[in-house]
Amino acid sequence: MRIGLAVGHFDPQVGGSEEVVKRLATGLRDRGHDVVVATGADPRRDAARMVVPVHEFALRGNTVYGVSGDGVAYQEFLRATDRDVWLFYAAQIWSTDLALPVLDAIPAATVVVPCGYSGLDVPDYATYFGRLPAQLARADALVYMSKAYQDWENDERAGLGSRMRLIPNAASDEEFAEAPARTGRPDGGRLVLCVANHLPDKGHDAVLDAFRRSAGPRDRLVIVGNRSPQRSELGEWARCRWAALRDRRVTLAEGVPRAEVVQLYKDADVFLFGSRIECAPLVLIEAMAAGLPFVTTSAGNARDYADAGIVTDEAGLADGLRTLLADPALRGRLGARGRERWTQQHRWSDVVDAYAALFEEVVDGRAAAASAGPVVPGPR
The missing domain is CATH 3.40.50.2000 (Glycogen Phosphorylase B;)
Known part of the structure; x- marks a missing residue:
């Protein structure tokens, strides 16, 4: 055709x-x-x-x-x-x-x-x-x-x-073909990942707030996303940049090659997503493909995947993150269910x-x- x-x-x-x-x-x-x-x-x-x-x-x-x-x-x-x-x-x-x-x-x-x-x-x-x-x-x-x-x-x-x-x-068959084996960080900290470009409705402020309220001193938050070319939207990136300067646990990653983004999905312990407007968030499917449990707002059709993570309102992101960080067994069960759903449907x-x-x-x-x-x- x-x-x-x-x-x-x-x-x-x-x-x-x-x-x-x-x-x-x-x-x-x-x-x-x-x-x-x-x-x-x-x-x-x-x-x-x-x-x-x-x-x-x-x-x-x-x-x-x-x-x-x-x-x-x-x-x-x-x-x-x-x-x-x-x-x-x-x-x-x-x-x-x-x-x-x-x-x-x-x-x-x-x-x-x-x-x-x-x-x-x-x-x-x-x-x-x-x-x-x-x-x-x-x-x-x-x-x-x-x-x-x-x-x-x-x-x-x-x-x-x-x-x-x-x-x-x-999510890609080739990129996520092998199930990751998470071995943990040597210092015992957990890696929290957010993948979202710096646009007004992506909720980076909610992600940063939830991490500050729930994560420990050895935990890390990596936000992967590019700043908007629109001058009116550059403030979203600037606010995240300022937050990263104030909190050494937070890293902004811009212009990251795709292979490195996929590896972050496989290395992370929790995916954290605070978006306010979505349709069918591709990043949640990529998290499931990597066996990565998530905490997310209910934007778009996120509730379709509630058996593979915690779906909540914005105010509940911190509690959801705290729950997953404290419970490795729960992270394992939710991650396995997400991986299964990706294999069968996505x-x-x-x-x-x-x-x-x-x-x-x-x-x-x-x-x-x-x-x-x-x-x-x-x-x-």
Whole structure:
């Protein structure tokens, strides 16, 4: 198949959406499909290092707060590019928002992955979500990561059930193939890990507060994440930097190679996550793949994984962390359950296969509809 994947940001930018689409692109390519990515321009991008061809557009924003750049050129690209299917990853960003009004004009089959609807209860988005069901009804399929989150519930109420499919997020088979053997630190301290870029809603302040209140003098907190390129959001990183200067147990790790991030998952004793807005947190699945128990807020569909960690509100993060740090046996049981869940439900090889099967389904459906021809009304 000739497959197009559209996403607001892509490699070399690091984040959940970027990682998911990169994994999809790589897995589909390895299965013999012709894959391209449409995404935002990035001066750091080296075309020779991309896993598939990348088409860049100097676009930013969304249709609620405004899109900067030539959106018409992007829409024309979608109409003119020879693809069997296009996947649009995440609502509320230009790459999907600009595609929704022209879905009927795209000759390929179309699949939309809403990714949570973080603005669903924001007044500025009222008009956006008011017209969204009619736009999504023009897509051939819609993909959700969980039935227990607001995007699924909202669209099911809107009557889109016949188009809705459930495909979860995943973690890499290769990166987490071997179960880690945690031997502990020589000084008896515990390693607490948080992986989250320094964005306003990632809750680093809650993570730092929980660690200060619950950890011992020999424990360490490593926060892996990149600062935002947006000047208005640099304060999030600065606050974490100041906290690390005041507490020598806290380390900020920026620009960390992927292999080192994976090793940290395998070396850590507890994963601590304080995010306030999520859809299906990829980092929790990566923690489960590493057999790493977690303490997390209930953002997104985190409660789907409550048998592999402690899911609580923000105020309960400190108590949850204290509980896991004090109980090695509990950490072992929760970590083993998370590893089991990853093996059974959240391996990238299985998820890519699910997307490939869905693409075949919608492409075949388009072909069957075209061969049947127009519907002729019968006699009254």
